[in-house]
Amino acid sequence: MGTLAEEIFSRKVGRPVEAGELVVAPLDLVMSHDTTTPLAVEAFQQLRERVWDPDRIAIVLDHIMPPASIPTAALHQITRKFVKEQGIANFFQEGVCHQVIVEKGLAWPGALIIGGDSHTCTYGAVGAFATGMGSTDVGLAYATGKAWFRVPETIRVEVNGRLPKGSYAKDVILAIVRALGVEGGNYRAIEFAGETIMAMPVGDRMTLSNMAVEFGAKAGLIEADATTLAYLGPRGRAKLAPLAPANPRYEQVVELNVGELGPLVACPPDVGNVKPVEAVEGMPLDEVFIGTCTNGRLEDIAVAARLLAGKRVATHTRTIVIPASFEIYLAALEAGYVRTLMEAGAMVGNPGCGPCIGRHQGTLCAGERALTTMNRNFTGRMGDPTSEIFIASPAVAAVSAIEGRIADPRRYL
Amino acid sequence: MPRIWKLGHNVNTDVIIPGRYNVTTDRASLAKHCLCEARPDFPVGVRPGDVVVGGDNFGCGSSREHAPVALQATGLGCVVARSFARIFYRNSINIGLPILICPELWEQAREGEAIEVDLASGQIRLPEQGLEFAVRPLPPFALAILKAGGIVNLVKERGDLDVAVG
Numbered sequence: 001m002g003t004l005a006e007e008i009f010s011r012k013v014g015r016p017v018e019a020g021e022l023v024v025a026p027l028d029l030v031m032s033h034d035t036t037t038p039l040a041v042e043a044f045q046q047l048r049e050r051v052w053d054p055d056r057i058a059i060v061l062d063h064i065m066p067p068a069s070i071p072t073a074a075l076h077q078i079t080r081k082f083v084k085e086q087g088i089a090n091f092f093q094e095g096v097c098h099q100v101i102v103e104k105g106l107a108w109p110g111a112l113i114i115g116g117d118s119h120t121c122t123y124g125a126v127g128a129f130a131t132g133m134g135s136t137d138v139g140l141a142y143a144t145g146k147a148w149f150r151v152p153e154t155i156r157v158e159v160n161g162r163l164p165k166g167s168y169a170k171d172v173i174l175a176i177v178r179a180l181g182v183e184g185g186n187y188r189a190i191e192f193a194g195e196t197i198m199a200m201p202v203g204d205r206m207t208l209s210n211m212a213v214e215f216g217a218k219a220g221l222i223e224a225d226a227t228t229l230a231y232l233g234p235r236g237r238a239k240l241a242p243l244a245p246a247n248p249r250y251e252q253v254v255e256l257n258v259g260e261l262g263p264l265v266a267c268p269p270d271v272g273n274v275k276p277v278e279a280v281e282g283m284p285l286d287e288v289f290i291g292t293c294t295n296g297r298l299e300d301i302a303v304a305a306r307l308l309a310g311k312r313v314a315t316h317t318r319t320i321v322i323p324a325s326f327e328i329y330l331a332a333l334e335a336g337y338v339r340t341l342m343e344a345g346a347m348v349g350n351p352g353c354g355p356c357i358g359r360h361q362g363t364l365c366a367g368e369r370a371l372t373t374m375n376r377n378f379t380g381r382m383g384d385p386t387s388e389i390f391i392a393s394p395a396v397a398a399v400s401a402i403e404g405r406i407a408d409p410r411r412y413l
Numbered sequence: 414m415p416r417i418w419k420l421g422h423n424v425n426t427d428v429i430i431p432g433r434y435n436v437t438t439d440r441a442s443l444a445k446h447c448l449c450e451a452r453p454d455f456p457v458g459v460r461p462g463d464v465v466v467g468g469d470n471f472g473c474g475s476s477r478e479h480a481p482v483a484l485q486a487t488g489l490g491c492v493v494a495r496s497f498a499r500i501f502y503r504n505s506i507n508i509g510l511p512i513l514i515c516p517e518l519w520e521q522a523r524e525g526e527a528i529e530v531d532l533a534s535g536q537i538r539l540p541e542q543g544l545e546f547a548v549r550p551l552p553p554f555a556l557a558i559l560k561a562g563g564i565v566n567l568v569k570e571r572g573d574l575d576v577a578v579g
Contacts, residue, residue: 022578043565046566071437072436075436118476134477134478134481135478136478136504136508136563137503137507140568140574144568146574147574182473183470186470216473270425357432358433359433359436363433376427378474379428379451
């Protein structure tokens with residue numbers, strides 16, 4: 001009985017639990033990547049020689065992939081050595097961890113997952129309780145298959161209304177961050193619901209769940225439905241019957257109608273500084289980046305390709321498109337999107353996190369300004385601390401690339 | 414006596430350890446770049462036992478444990494903030510970095526002034542201003558983790574996670 005989060009924890013620990021309880025729960029999957037694995041290995045090695053279950057650990061090289069420097073190559077070396085020694089079954093080098101985990105069917109409705117990355121909450125899009133933790137928790141989980149949790153209270157976010165042309169899932173989540181504030185979901189689970197969300201494909205739902213952490217939430221859950229099961233079916237690993245909230249008690253219910261929502265832009269210095277695109281239109285850009293675990297999926301690349309077809313990106317604006325995974329890259333190739341984007345003058349990079357964390361493939365120097373489809377626009381995240389990051393949908397990004405300034409996609413529809 | 418390093422609201426993990434320096438597990442290197450852009454005086458001036466006083470939502474952003482590890486590696490004694498982001502709070506406890514929530518301290522605290530923190534009782538004193546604050550001490554399991562020098566040590570002592578936390 002309870003919210004989706006309470007239902008999942010109750011099933012995992014084998015007794016009814018409520019928000020506020022401290023539990024130690026068995027995990028279905030532990031995920032880590034090239035930045036967080038080495039520190040987790042240090043914690044693990046203090047405890048055990050062998051991991052709890054090599055089939056339920058997933059390790060992805062994505063953050064600086066391929067390595068851009070000697071220290072980053074060394075992080076990969078430590079990670080590969082651990083993977084080999086422990087016989088980790090799920091080792092991937094084909095895109096951003098969160099995209100790959102969902103694509104490979106490693107997250108499923110009702111699963112309990114921790115990951116050494118704050119955007120692990122992305123798997124809530126397929127009904128998993130998934131949350132980011134630090135490397136010590138990850139190392140402990142490699143060793144024991146368990147983690148401690150305080151069962152969170154839940155905020156239900158109901159989104160209704162038909163999105164106008166030119167507005168997308170990214171605009172919905174930016175509107176939610178604006179409504180709740182960057183700390184509004186701290187320590188809470190979010191249940192995203194309502195007709196707008198249930199009409200979205202899994203890819204768009206991932207954009208919402210991915211950004212739950214941007215307002216502090218521990219998880220961003222979407223109840224599994226026919227869309228979820230149709231997506232996961234061929235991926236073949238769904239193991240548990242989906243769960244639904246049962247007589248839930250929500251801490252708060254937030255209702256949002258997006259029938260008239262226009263394109264939004266999160267401005268520096270944090271994701272809560274959300275403005276309508278009109279307010280920042282015309283700001284010159286040095287870089288446009290379309291990609292990441294937030295918006296590097298086929299749906300996103302399709303939107304960008306449609307807007308850029310037959311056009312040219314501005315000469316003085318670097319335009320970078322990075323598909324989130326090999327699967328997406330191949331689908332984008334087959335659909336002709338890669339050709340369209342490259343003919344428009346965008347460079348299409350190898351799947352991975354790309355410039356999102358400021359280490360390679362589009363790092364910003366002093367005074368540069370970027371518009372990206374990322375989830376985070378903190379000061380200095382993409383490079384020099386005086387550079388600026390604006391975040392928006394792939395549509396805003398694509399038309400801004402054409403003009404070399406922040407632009408409104410509705411003028412192109 | 415420990416001194417205060419006062420920071421603002423929403424101090425995120427990229428500010429605590431910028432991404433391009435977060436390419437190592439070497440504690441000395443993390444300490445050297447801790448807050449190096451927001452407060453270049455911090456990594457060179459912090460003394461053992463000093464206290465960072467933050468505003469709302471301290472440590473928001475990435476799950477990188479390198480952020481509390483970097484703060485700990487500078488020799489910092491404690492972080493006191495109006496509120497903390499979830500993953501940072503949890504990571505700090507797990508690695509044994511003392512951390513307290515005190516909604517009132519931030520308004521009153523002055524950069525560089527002396528501070529005394531008693532973790533077990535939750536007493537915070539600003540002797541130069543003659544001010545005292547009482548905060549809720551850490552829960553017993555968190556204190557046990559701090560006392561053991563981190564959750565890894567506690568699990569080592571007690572055998573398994575259920576036993577350590579339960």
